Amino acid sequence: MFRHTDYLQFDVKPEKPDPVYAHKLQELIGGAYGEMTVTMQYLMQGWNCRMKGKYKDLIMDIATEEMGHVEMIATMIARLLEGAPATDSTKNAAGDPVVAAVLGGMDPQQAIVSGGGAMLANSNGVPWNGSYIVASGNLLADFRSNAAVESQGRLQTARLFHMTDDPGVKDMLRFNLARDTYHQNLWLAAIEELKADGLEDTIAPDDLLDEEHTEHATSLWHLSDGPDADKGRWAHGTAPDGKHEMGFLADPQPLGDKQSGPPPDPKLYATYDGALGEPSKPAFGTEKGVMGKIKDAVDPDPTG
Amino acid sequence: MFRHTDYLQFDVKPEKPDPVYAHKLQELIGGAYGEMTVTMQYLMQGWNCRMKGKYKDLIMDIATEEMGHVEMIATMIARLLEGAPATDSTKNAAGDPVVAAVLGGMDPQQAIVSGGGAMLANSNGVPWNGSYIVASGNLLADFRSNAAVESQGRLQTARLFHMTDDPGVKDMLRFNLARDTYHQNLWLAAIEELKADGLEDTIAPDDLLDEEHTEHATSLWHLSDGPDADKGRWAHGTAPDGKHEMGFLADPQPLGDKQSGPPPDPKLYATYDGALGEPSKPAFGTEKGVMGKIKDAVDPDPTG
Amino acid sequence: MFRHTDYLQFDVKPEKPDPVYAHKLQELIGGAYGEMTVTMQYLMQGWNCRMKGKYKDLIMDIATEEMGHVEMIATMIARLLEGAPATDSTKNAAGDPVVAAVLGGMDPQQAIVSGGGAMLANSNGVPWNGSYIVASGNLLADFRSNAAVESQGRLQTARLFHMTDDPGVKDMLRFNLARDTYHQNLWLAAIEELKADGLEDTIAPDDLLDEEHTEHATSLWHLSDGPDADKGRWAHGTAPDGKHEMGFLADPQPLGDKQSGPPPDPKLYATYDGALGEPSKPAFGTEKGVMGKIKDAVDPDPTG
Amino acid sequence: MFRHTDYLQFDVKPEKPDPVYAHKLQELIGGAYGEMTVTMQYLMQGWNCRMKGKYKDLIMDIATEEMGHVEMIATMIARLLEGAPATDSTKNAAGDPVVAAVLGGMDPQQAIVSGGGAMLANSNGVPWNGSYIVASGNLLADFRSNAAVESQGRLQTARLFHMTDDPGVKDMLRFNLARDTYHQNLWLAAIEELKADGLEDTIAPDDLLDEEHTEHATSLWHLSDGPDADKGRWAHGTAPDGKHEMGFLADPQPLGDKQSGPPPDPKLYATYDGALGEPSKPAFGTEKGVMGKIKDAVDPDPTG
Amino acid sequence: MFRHTDYLQFDVKPEKPDPVYAHKLQELIGGAYGEMTVTMQYLMQGWNCRMKGKYKDLIMDIATEEMGHVEMIATMIARLLEGAPATDSTKNAAGDPVVAAVLGGMDPQQAIVSGGGAMLANSNGVPWNGSYIVASGNLLADFRSNAAVESQGRLQTARLFHMTDDPGVKDMLRFNLARDTYHQNLWLAAIEELKADGLEDTIAPDDLLDEEHTEHATSLWHLSDGPDADKGRWAHGTAPDGKHEMGFLADPQPLGDKQSGPPPDPKLYATYDGALGEPSKPAFGTEKGVMGKIKDAVDPDPTG
Amino acid sequence: MFRHTDYLQFDVKPEKPDPVYAHKLQELIGGAYGEMTVTMQYLMQGWNCRMKGKYKDLIMDIATEEMGHVEMIATMIARLLEGAPATDSTKNAAGDPVVAAVLGGMDPQQAIVSGGGAMLANSNGVPWNGSYIVASGNLLADFRSNAAVESQGRLQTARLFHMTDDPGVKDMLRFNLARDTYHQNLWLAAIEELKADGLEDTIAPDDLLDEEHTEHATSLWHLSDGPDADKGRWAHGTAPDGKHEMGFLADPQPLGDKQSGPPPDPKLYATYDGALGEPSKPAFGTEKGVMGKIKDAVDPDPTG
Secondary structure, eight states: OEEEOSBOSSOOOOSSOOHHHHHHHHHHHHSTTSHHHHHHHHHHHHHHOOSOSHHHHHHHHHHHHHHHHHHHHHHHHHHHTTTOOTTOOHHHHHHOHHHHHHHHHSOHHHHHTTSSSOOSBOTTSOBOBGGGOOOOSOHHHHHHHHHHHHHHHHHHHHHHHTTOOOHHHHHHHHHHHHHHHHHHHHHHHHHHHHHHTTSOOSSSSSOOTTTSOGGGSSEEEOOBOOTTGGGSGGGSSBOTTSSOBOEEESSOOOOSOBOOOOOOOGGGTOOOOSTTOOOOOOGGGGOOSHHHHHHHHHOOOTTO | OEEEOSBOSSOOOOSSOOHHHHHHHHHHHHSTTSHHHHHHHHHHHHHHOOSOSHHHHHHHHHHHHHHHHHHHHHHHHHHHTTTOOTTOOHHHHHHOHHHHHHHHHSOHHHHHTTSSSOOSBOTTSOBOBGGGOOOOSOHHHHHHHHHHHHHHHHHHHHHHHTTOOOHHHHHHHHHHHHHHHHHHHHHHHHHHHHHHTTSOOSSSSSOOTTTSOGGGSSEEEOOBOOTTGGGSGGGSSBOTTSSOBOEEESSOOOOSOBOOOOOOOGGGTOOOOSTTOOOOOOGGGGOOSHHHHHHHHHOOOTTO | OEEEOSBOSSOOOOSSOOHHHHHHHHHHHHSTTSHHHHHHHHHHHHHHOOSOSHHHHHHHHHHHHHHHHHHHHHHHHHHHTTTOOTTOOHHHHHHOHHHHHHHHTSOHHHHHTTSSSOOSBOTTSOBOBGGGOOOOSOHHHHHHHHHHHHHHHHHHHHHHHTTOOOHHHHHHHHHHHHHHHHHHHHHHHHHHHHHHTTSOOSSSSSOOTTTSOGGGSSEEEOOBOOTTGGGSGGGSSBOTTSSOBOEEESSOOOOSOBOOOOOOOGGGTOOOOSTTOOOOOOGGGGOOSHHHHHHHHHOOOTTO | OEEEOSBOSSOOOOSSOOHHHHHHHHHHHHSTTSHHHHHHHHHHHHHHOOSOSHHHHHHHHHHHHHHHHHHHHHHHHHHHTTTOOTTOOHHHHHHOHHHHHHHHHSOHHHHHTTSSSOOSBOTTSOBOBGGGOOOOSOHHHHHHHHHHHHHHHHHHHHHHHTTOOOHHHHHHHHHHHHHHHHHHHHHHHHHHHHHHTTSOOSSSSSOOTTTSOGGGSSEEEOOBOOTTGGGSGGGSSBOTTSSOBOEEESSOOOOSOBOOOOOOOGGGTOOOOSTTOOOOOOGGGGOOSHHHHHHHHHOOOTTO | OEEEOSBOSSOOOOSSOOHHHHHHHHHHHHSTTSHHHHHHHHHHHHHHOOSOSHHHHHHHHHHHHHHHHHHHHHHHHHHHTTTOOTTOOHHHHHHOHHHHHHHHTSOHHHHHTTSSSOOSBOTTSOBOBGGGOOOOSOHHHHHHHHHHHHHHHHHHHHHHHTTOOOHHHHHHHHHHHHHHHHHHHHHHHHHHHHHHTTSOOSSSSSOOTTTSOGGGSSEEEOOBOOTTGGGSGGGSSBOTTSSOBOEEESSOOOOSOBOOOOOOOGGGTOOOOSTTOOOOOOGGGGOOSHHHHHHHHHOOOTTO | OEEEOSBOSSOOOOSSOOHHHHHHHHHHHHSTTSHHHHHHHHHHHHHHOOSOSHHHHHHHHHHHHHHHHHHHHHHHHHHHTTTOOTTOOHHHHHHOHHHHHHHHTSOHHHHHTTSSSOOSBOTTSOBOBGGGOOOOSOHHHHHHHHHHHHHHHHHHHHHHHTTOOOHHHHHHHHHHHHHHHHHHHHHHHHHHHHHHTTSOOSSSSSOOTTTSOGGGSSEEEOOBOOTTGGGSGGGSSBOTTSSOBOEEESSOOOOSOBOOOOOOOGGGTOOOOSTTOOOOOOGGGGOOSHHHHHHHHHOOOTTO
């Protein structure tokens, strides 16, 4: 259960309105690497965590913080839109390049749909959606996603930092940058701790390493003609997992059979010359499991 | 430019058709962490790479390989669908639990739309889309995303490995697991190399560390009541970047002003009691840049 | 079955082209509260209505009208795009702020994709989709959605009314505003009539009121610290349904157990320390329904 | 800023796992009328509210509660998935109708992607997205949307109530039903209060009533042949807004001009026989606003 | 403007309910090649048509018919869902393979969301969206799309014809198949007529043939190793447009420069070693068009 | 399996950067008719082709070429973005119409998300998705889709050709136009060849012509009032398939029963007055197939 205070985690005080920048800031609220993504990714990971204790508690702390970041960005956008020339007609814009500059860069929906507030969408107006997040239950895989999301998030924040001169906006972004720095450190530390605790190792998931075709777990297939692909550490020496030697396959050849589809079901009307024969039937009907035995007993006619 | 051979990178030979499993395998072709995602993520990163040499060449090698994995999974799905009871009526299913079991688990579009072939969609039928990928130009941020995607990808492959008994399917998955293992090692090694080469450091991007509010780059805000959040390494000691001390804020208080929107534009019809006054105008019109000077010179009436 | 006349329901005669406004008008054709939404929402409700007579006939009348509104907006957009500077190059725009003002505010797809016509998308270019509509079969729930959609629709139309000076465009919008006014009155009246006819009451659906935990159907949980939440009518007196007393829970405490996930299936690779034990099996396999009895009779080995 | 407690708002204790029901419950977390929608709709409305006091405080109270409902449903889904036969092969299903029944009704992504947890998607696997919500700033329009969403939400919950026999699941749903009942009453009361406070009236928005074509704000256009459309209150007497008389247009005729597009720009390659002549140019370039004057002064050649 | 009659274009009388088939039929209402697509594609093409007369009138006739097909399929789905076991619990399904067969194949949203009616979605539950349609204004390009859509539509209908034994359903499908046959003939005839009328030729659009690099308009680039690609008519003889000779490029070599990105803007933080130098500035600022001259005159300091 | 060379299929050398045009070019990479669509459509068709030989080999040749076109457009976009004023603040834009013109027309995500590179999205920022493609297995239906996609693609390229003055960009587009010309000829020739080879005929699929209601396969239903719909070849004479006479139904009347839904399941809460009686049960439970017999034998109580 959640509780809320009206006070923002950090100050959100732009010096002046700037509707064009309000448009760009949408990326931080509804983009694939924005605050909605980290909020929902961490919440779903926390709820899906199968261990009590420090990991679950950590995830819930951060998730709850991130929801407050959505609040900060939504508030910043509304304040940057104050008095925006949303209802100026095109005629005005055409005669006034100052208005033109602003109108051309505004998000139409911030005026027409939300009446001067934020949308739950990215800087191109595409709504945020649930496929941006992952909560797999495997903490190593998920913490790597988290470190990646925080990296893209700080990168986008840094780019946006250079797109404004407003000291109030910059002040808020200095806070966001700092939190993104800490959160990168945090998830990297948590990955180390998973290993230190013996819960996960280097490869996610830490299993089936004996089942996989080990001979194919080691080398770079050189399928593009850039000549320097083997100059890096990924083509030589011991792998980060400490278990594999890494190498380079300079002239890789296909190992598989020739690509083809099976003969088609005539009732599905694939174009077909008959050369592959008739399709075989799925195996299920010919096997005698429990149900097969029952059917034989009750009704020996298999076409019944 | 690309070239193609009809021979598959590895064998794709299911022992028997299995349309229910063909449905599940869609996740590996069109899911957020499937083969389409790695293909397009790596291609776009390679084309967006701003340095000649080993990094770009590496990315293009892997990208080209992954496109061949889309081909493998698409072929496997078609072969698993051979002779699937797609055109059996519901009446048959109701009378035959063997058919019922299969029909209930099939993907309707694999029959109706693709006629026994793969769809470019996930295991719930949602089409693959371009927002699953990232190619930011910052290799540290992107390689972290790559390591994360390969981790989720291997995790999903491992889960799917346990959902089939077919030795031919398992044989292909053993290859995919191995490649995912190598690719995890590869991206982890490439991250190390970026640092060794002095191109990136621990925090992405490696800049604005002096601009950000450093005092907020260090501590976990304890906003959920789980008592163990400070038991981990992320709340103590030196951060992975070697530059920050990490700490714990046990009773964090909001630092910001009270959340509120500005006074609304009356023509946008937000419900309003007038208590906040009139909205201020955006700053642009009152400033005298080049255009302001021109306007003053030509037409002193600012409403013109 | 439908019939069509080429004459528009109302005049669509802009005085002058205005491609920037044509961009904004997309919201009324393909936005979540645009004409496509009301058309398809009402059609699907009419077809899904399970009573002959006035309600079904009403819905079909309005649905058929709305399709004509899609036609009007699509025509207006095409006419506003006449002679738009779609093929002017950026160089021209950069040298001419008049062109710049227009180009910056145009919808690229209205030129590149539809060649000077409307798109089936909103003012940010996101395609209209079927999740915007609802047709639940419950007329109270659906008529409330209809009244809500007409309210948002008139609100957006009113905002757009202020964004143009073109008397021809404004003339059409005066018609749309009037229809939206009538349609709000209409659905509010229809909600009253459902109650007068004894078909529905205040709560949708009008059932399970005795099954629900009545003690939790009455009070506002005060989970945010704004001090005035109990100053409204929703926290005092008899509820609109005439059946509940409404109140305020000033210091609500969680009533539930502690959030946690169950022990995970090891083959799904959730990170796990084993502290929660083994997962239990779903109940189905241990019950002896018809199939269980059959299985016992035919094959006493449950692992068969 | 938010805070979180690990204790759930209400008990979430299913008696037995039921993965098929877990699939259906996705509708309440990620469907268009599920808990994510009310959470984000209310949060964005609260942040976009332009008045201090009871309305804003009310919205934030409810929004904060709803986030706790997402938590409840996500937890219920995870518990219903305990020990689900996710890794049983199709062969097993084909031989055991008990397993078949379960496998056929499971959500593949709940196993493959989230490892036994909830997805942020609906019961057909479509990810939740930000276009499901509205926060227009106009409280009348928004509260109508809220009443509508709570109505659809309770309707879906009531349907789901009949799809399970599990007393623990039903216990939670009894709580959800009760909250949905209260929330319907709440928003209906809040709509009354907006009017009592003189902030809004019956029509949203409460303006432009004099600008609109009043003669078209009153009657039902009879465009479908069902004979009973005029039998309802919407076609007679005073409208709910107390300002209009409602009527019926039994044989409506189109009032507008003939539908047509303007002559096309030849460089956009619409198929065209030339009969409509050449397209006119947009008006902007021929007008002499500030910029026109500047251009004349500096460079009299308009093609420059 | 449209009018509607309650009588269906053709009989929609299933003999018995069949909820599993109702699920599959969703493809014909909300799939990419279903009735919503042809309805909206033809409507938008008709409204976007820039010539009066036979082509526009034809398109509007067909468009209006197709809307009636949406009505037919929506009605069929509702009737097939009559008495569907939507509210049977999983426990019942697990004990009764007849129920299991049905439940496993049902669309959860047809029960939970639409209460026994159709959804505006495909057979995997993905909502229909506006990107499925095209209305480019070029009739040759659009009629080819129309012929293609009718072909996919008849193909899917034919597949669905084999998935049911219900004589009432088959009777409706016999009508749909016939209309799809006519509509294929129709669009093929209309393509011929465009050419006969001298409005379009073989290549769409019929222009820029002299501007394009003609030497590359003739041959198949052999980039995959299948040996038979040159065995078809597309690699020999005169092209269908009567203007080109078609050929085969057996060993094609890249004609372009090496793929690379330009030097990056340092404020965007692409990883960069500096080897490509500094990025050049876009050309606009250095050119002296109208605005450049103005700026020089008013403010000679270009950084002003 | 694929291989890649770093050399582009054709030169991609813009003379100057042009970020506004880079925005528009997104349509050719991620639009519904862009290079991603043809790449994935042809790849999936090739892999889904059920015949060895010329058709499959042809498709794979073209598919492999198209992937190289994605590469070309992505590279062009990056080069056009060199030195784009992405990090100029709005204040600068407001004072400089040259910057304003550029900023207003830029894609925010090309700066914020991809750091100066292409996105996998269209010119309105909507991500490319897998529903744009079709690979049905029926080559006639698919080749018609291919001819249609190439037509829309060349049309969009031709429009974009007129939107730039840059000789380097135009040079690349001359190549693309030429390839689109050839590809249109190619697919039209391939359609002829399918017929010449006796694999398909005029109607797709070439079956069920005797099953369909032939009397409805011939005439245009005149449902819109445009008077010229029967002036075209589609309403007279022999159809393109050589098998039907085409005609015109001047005053078509509905042939079907009255539209209505069946009586609703009371537990789904459709609003209902009972006039249609109780819903019938689906037929399955009353039939005695194999399972019915088993159930009778084991447990004569049908409610068991």
